[in-house]
Amino acid sequence: MGKTIVLSHGSGGKMSHDLVAKGIVPFISNGLLDRLDDSAVFELTGRLAFTTDSYVVSPIFFPGGDIGRLAVCGTVNDLAVVGAVPKHLSLALIIEEGLSLDDLKKVMRSVREAADEAGVLVVTGDTKVVNHGGADKLFVTTSGIGVIPDGVDISGSNARPGDKVILSGTIGDHGITIISQREGLRFDVPVISDCAPLNRLVAAMLKASPHIHAMRDPTRGGLATTLNEIASQSNVGIRLVEETIPVREAVRAACELLGFDPLYVANEGKLVAIVRAEEADQVLTAMKNDRYGKDAAIIGDVISDHPGKVTMTTRLGTTRIVDMLTGELLPRIC
Amino acid sequence: MCLAVPVQVVAVEGDEAEVDAGGVRRRVSITLTPEVKVGQYVLLHTGYAINIIDEAEAKETLKLLEDMLRLDEASR
Amino acid sequence: MKFVDEYRDTGLGRKLVERINRISTKPATMMEFCGGHTVAIMRHGIRQLFPSHIKLLSGPGCPVCVTAHHDLDQAIALVQTPGTIVTTFGDMMKVPGSESSLQQARADGADIRIVYSPHDSLEIARNNPRKLVVFLAVGFETTTPGVAATILEAERTKIENFCIKSLLKVCPPVIRALLNLGEVKLDGLICPGHVSAVIGSRPWEFIPEKYHIACAVTGFEPLDILLSIDRLVEQIEKGEPKVETTYTRGVRPEGNLRAQKLMEHVFEPCPAQWRGLGTVPASGLKPRAEYSSFDADIRIPVKVKAAVEPKGCLCGEILRGIKTPPDCGLFSIRCTPENPVGPCMVSSEGACAAYYQYGR
Numbered sequence: 001m002g003k004t005i006v007l008s009h010g011s012g013g014k015m016s017h018d019l020v021a022k023g024i025v026p027f028i029s030n031g032l033l034d035r036l037d038d039s040a041v042f043e044l045t046g047r048l049a050f051t052t053d054s055y056v057v058s059p060i061f062f063p064g065g066d067i068g069r070l071a072v073c074g075t076v077n078d079l080a081v082v083g084a085v086p087k088h089l090s091l092a093l094i095i096e097e098g099l100s101l102d103d104l105k106k107v108m109r110s111v112r113e114a115a116d117e118a119g120v121l122v123v124t125g126d127t128k129v130v131n132h133g134g135a136d137k138l139f140v141t142t143s144g145i146g147v148i149p150d151g152v153d154i155s156g157s158n159a160r161p162g163d164k165v166i167l168s169g170t171i172g173d174h175g176i177t178i179i180s181q182r183e184g185l186r187f188d189v190p191v192i193s194d195c196a197p198l199n200r201l202v203a204a205m206l207k208a209s210p211h212i213h214a215m216r217d218p219t220r221g222g223l224a225t226t227l228n229e230i231a232s233q234s235n236v237g238i239r240l241v242e243e244t245i246p247v248r249e250a251v252r253a254a255c256e257l258l259g260f261d262p263l264y265v266a267n268e269g270k271l272v273a274i275v276r277a278e279e280a281d282q283v284l285t286a287m288k289n290d291r292y293g294k295d296a297a298i299i300g301d302v303i304s305d306h307p308g309k310v311t312m313t314t315r316l317g318t319t320r321i322v323d324m325l326t327g328e329l330l331p332r333i334c
Numbered sequence: 335m336c337l338a339v340p341v342q343v344v345a346v347e348g349d350e351a352e353v354d355a356g357g358v359r360r361r362v363s364i365t366l367t368p369e370v371k372v373g374q375y376v377l378l379h380t381g382y383a384i385n386i387i388d389e390a391e392a393k394e395t396l397k398l399l400e401d402m403l404r405l406d407e408a409s410r
Numbered sequence: 411m412k413f414v415d416e417y418r419d420t421g422l423g424r425k426l427v428e429r430i431n432r433i434s435t436k437p438a439t440m441m442e443f444c445g446g447h448t449v450a451i452m453r454h455g456i457r458q459l460f461p462s463h464i465k466l467l468s469g470p471g472c473p474v475c476v477t478a479h480h481d482l483d484q485a486i487a488l489v490q491t492p493g494t495i496v497t498t499f500g501d502m503m504k505v506p507g508s509e510s511s512l513q514q515a516r517a518d519g520a521d522i523r524i525v526y527s528p529h530d531s532l533e534i535a536r537n538n539p540r541k542l543v544v545f546l547a548v549g550f551e552t553t554t555p556g557v558a559a560t561i562l563e564a565e566r567t568k569i570e571n572f573c574i575k576s577l578l579k580v581c582p583p584v585i586r587a588l589l590n591l592g593e594v595k596l597d598g599l600i601c602p603g604h605v606s607a608v609i610g611s612r613p614w615e616f617i618p619e620k621y622h623i624a625c626a627v628t629g630f631e632p633l634d635i636l637l638s639i640d641r642l643v644e645q646i647e648k649g650e651p652k653v654e655t656t657y658t659r660g661v662r663p664e665g666n667l668r669a670q671k672l673m674e675h676v677f678e679p680c681p682a683q684w685r686g687l688g689t690v691p692a693s694g695l696k697p698r699a700e701y702s703s704f705d706a707d708i709r710i711p712v713k714v715k716a717a718v719e720p721k722g723c724l725c726g727e728i729l730r731g732i733k734t735p736p737d738c739g740l741f742s743i744r745c746t747p748e749n750p751v752g753p754c755m756v757s758s759e760g761a762c763a764a765y766y767q768y769g770r
Contacts, residue, residue, distance in 0.1 A: 100600070112686055180625075185526050188359035242554035253356025253411055256339050257378070259500075315420045320454025320768045328513075330500030332337060332525060332759070336446025336603045336630065336759070338552060338660075339412035356411045363529060365559040366669040377411060377607055377660055380499070380549075381527025382556035385607040385666050390415055392659035396422075399637060403425045 005099045010129025018288040020127060023101055024093075027108035027113065032088070032123040040123035042088065044147060045328070049084035052143040058136050059181050060107065064174075064192030067140055068110035070268060072205045073197045075144040075217070080199040081215040081271055082207060083154040084146030086118060091125040094139040097132060107138065118197035120144070147323060151333055152209055158213040159234035163302040164280035166273045167285055168201065169295040175265035175329070180254065185331060186259065191250045196269030201290045208286035209279040217271045221325040222264040226272060227310045228324040240300035240312040240322065259332035264325045270316050338379035340387055343372050393397060413659065417631030426636045427459045435620065439465040439595060441731050442543040443585060444474030444602035445759025446630050447457045452768035454632045456639075467535055468764075469588065470729040471602060473549050474757035478683035479717035481515035481577050482507035485546055488575055489520040494710070495538055496522045497531040501655070505756045508718040526562040528553075528574075530737035533721045535564075535572040544706050547574040551603040554578050554695060555669035561704045575706040576696050578753060579682050581605050582613050583693040589621050591687075594731045595668050595767060598624040598642035603634070603657040608673075610665025611655045618651035629657035674700055687725030725752035736766040743764060 001009075001018050003140060009019040025033065032040050053074050060067040072089065075261040091111065095104070110125050115122055173194040180189040198217065214234070218226035231238045232245045247255075255262050269292060280298055287293030300312075310322040321330075341353040343364075351364045353376070360381075364370055367383045376383035412439070448468045451457065459464055472478050486507050489496045496512075503513045503524065513688050516522045521541075525531060526674045535543040547557045547609060557574060564572045579600065579671050601614050606627045614625050614702070624645035626638035639658045655661050673695070682694025697705040724738035735754070744753040747763055754760035 027601075144480065185524075186360075190357045195574075249411070250357040253339075253358045256411065256414070257341075257355060257360075258466060260338050262386065314454050316454055316456075316459065318421050318458040320453060320455050323767050327504060331501055331524065332501045336444050336552065338607065342412070343765070345421065352501050362529075363556070363559060365563075366555050366621065366666060366672065367511075367611065368668070371667055377604065379552055380556050381529050382559060384552060384555065384669060385660055385662075387413055388659050392416075395637070395656065396416060398705070399422060399633070403429065403736070406429050407425075 001101065003094050003101055003152070005097060005101060005104065005129060007097050008128050010095070010127065016127065018310055022181055023104050024108055024125070024127065027105065028091070028112050032125070033119060040088065042123070043286070044087060044145065045177035045226045046141065047148040049079050049082050049148055050143070050144045051078040051086055052141065053078060054141045055138065056136060056139050057178065060103070060137050063182055064194055065195040066107055066110050068107035069114045069195050070118070071140040071142045072111055072114035072118065073195050073268060076120060076197045076215045077271070079144050079146035079150060080202040081154070081217055082148065083202070084148045086199050087143050087170060088114065088121050088123045088145040090143045091122045091126045092141040095127065095136045096135040097129055098139050099137055099181045106137070114197060115331060116201055121333035147329070152206060153294055154212055154215050156210070156214050156216060156230045156233035157300070159230055159236050159274040159302045160213065160298045161236055161302050162277050163213055163274045163306040164277050164281060164285055164298050164300065165227070166275055166287070167223065167245065167297055167299045168293045169246045169269045170246045170251065170264035171218070171267055171270065172247060172255065172262040174268040175222070176251050176254045179258070184238040185258065186243070187254060189250055189254050191248060191254070196292050198269065198271055198292055201225045201287065201292045202271070204286045204290050205273065205283050208282045212273055212283070213280065214274040214277055215271055220266050220269050222266060223272065224263040224310065224322045226322045230274065231310050232308045234317045236307040237303045238300060238310045239303050240310065241310050242314050244297055244299045246295045246297055259328060263322060265327055271313040338377040338384060342373050342375050343370055343377045346372055347371070351383065353383070412548070412681060414631060416628065417633040419633060419663045424630055424637055426633070426640055430636070430640050430643055431460065433647060434464055436646055437463045438643050438646045440598035440600055440639065440642055441467040441468065441469045441594070441596050442467040442600035443471040443581070443758065444600070444605070445475070446604070446613055446713055447602070447628065447635065447717055448764045449471065449759050450632070450635060450759055456470055456632070456635060462684040464639070467594065467731040468728070468761035469731050470584060470686060472757050472759040474505060475729060475753040475760045476579065476686070476724065477505065477548065477577055477753060478685050479508055479719060481715065482711055483714040485577070486510050486512065486515055488517045488544055488706060488710065489715050491710060493541055494521070494535050495541050495543045496520070496526045496536060496546060497536060497543060499548060500523060500524045502546055502548055504750065506750060514711055523720050528557045529563070532560065532564055532569055532664050535569050539571060540643045541571060543711065543756060544710070544741050545572070545574045546577065548577045549705065550579055550581055550602070550605050551673070555608060555671050556678065560670040561676050561701055562672070564704065568711055573704045573706045573709045574697070575695070578677070578695040579684070580679065580693050580695060584684060584687065585617065587687055589617070589623070589689045589695070591626045591730065596623050597646045598626070600635070600638055600642070601625050601627040603627060603629045603660060606657070606661045606665065608669045609668055611661055613665050614653045618653060622651050624651040625653040627653065627655040627657055628659050629660060654746060686729035720751045724751040726753040728754050735762040738762070
């Protein structure tokens, strides 16, 4: 086949088969996928978790990863933070005509690497090709299934006053990396996306404390939005301590320059956990021993004051409200 | 109008400079501060260096503040 | 970050707060006239550090907030003109005009691009020779010299498909107009540090001289703000108003002469509409006659209907410091950052947005 993907590759006929056979399956091949039936058929027992997400990131290649890695990690992480062991993923691609075959192969290789790292299989998929302008180079949707071990009950509504809030590492890395690639905002930032699968980190955390109350990965909207969601769901207050929140110096600097608050910048390889106070230290230790939790820190408490709201004690000892992100994060000069 | 950030000049080329803040780099215009030298800090606003930071004054401000607080403490 | 972190020293900050609370005996109402100060004060919870007789008010210092509906409607009309690419700072995207906003116009298909620097517009102009690139120039004296430099570079490099829609404004005339209104009794003014980096501290001298109001030219870190409050309170206690600069690392009495020359060379004063204050003479800037080819008002004039002011919106009074966000019946009920009615809520530096974000 040629070097570029064209509309005919999405028509379902011979060219479609060609694309799948040469540009997709070889890179993510496994026993279940290779059967190429209309559905993947397998057995799973236990309490199941099921999630889906679409990925429309632009540019599709960025320092630290690409849309393929993102699509696998994002869905793996959504399963991991409810305590599920991720097993199988589906992979649906919407390709804008004109995408180079090489680029598609690069993305598929990333999907494979990320899936291997997480220990999951891509078992089924779909491919469509759309007109110019119908998709921004490549859109990806992944759904994922995982199994939740007995005794694990993690939910955004389980946070209780007295719990500790633990963050797995530095915030803002992914968002700043992406924004710095955009036309008109080009800054040379020595930061790469933190895009990573966190299921092994979560497994280590659950081993240290099977009673973790809540966990979430703070993607779009940042840490602030995620914590507001938990506060709302659990009807509790959350109080953060400004100086305990880990932020890389370069991310801080980029945020200063563009007028962003790191609390609202997206992350793709971080999680926040709400943990019983007496188990916080052992969970923290387990996190710090994992490659994706080295900078983990306790950043606040769950309290009974101001239920549904998140506040932060500033360096000066004053209190400010940390609201959800409203609308787009726009750079400002003012 | 307000978001201006202190950045360090690491290279100068004509009316442009390469600046650094916490490891973040950008090429900016020094049309408004053409006399700036490598190593100096400038206030960066919308891609233009609008003023050179006076490092002596920066130290002086903190020193004055510390002195004032110390004198205050002593007189109580 | 150097020249930032040292001014966030909490030990010194706490001691300063103790000192201020100790020396302050008289009521001290101080206004900050700069959106950056509004945000810094709210973000660090500075009002919480002082008793009620030390009041910090927000003034009309956010150039986005003070943009009149009429001006915004014109900007939106420009954006809807075929063959144009409008470049803008991010701040302007969500500001509501009479019927729409730039964000809405972009969703409807207009080519609007967010830029970090006015200079970025020139590259867009070079890459799109058949379109007219219009830069929405919003800002005070901090931003204006950069816009002037951009116009001069466009001229030098013969870029003909570039112009600006000037919404640029000048501070001292508006402070004068505000003080002349006499609506709020002010004891002190926290003067904008970065505007002053360009124009110097001398332009504020008329304030203590004519109005007997204490002035402190202030930076944006917590220590800068606390130090200024300290200096203002001391001036107020002694009854000796003057202009003191606590932001000496960034501000010289004469300012940046080269930047001032560039501004004067390219722009001339004109009347400008300020939300809440109406038209203030000589408070706006437009390109001089020799740069008229860079003036969107001359190059592609647009006609708009009379602006419609939203009912119940108190942005005007809030900008003048006589009301606070909670006084507005629309605040956080009908007017929120997701659905802003007035510009004070739209701009992240507006008093209402800052209050909503940091201090409810």
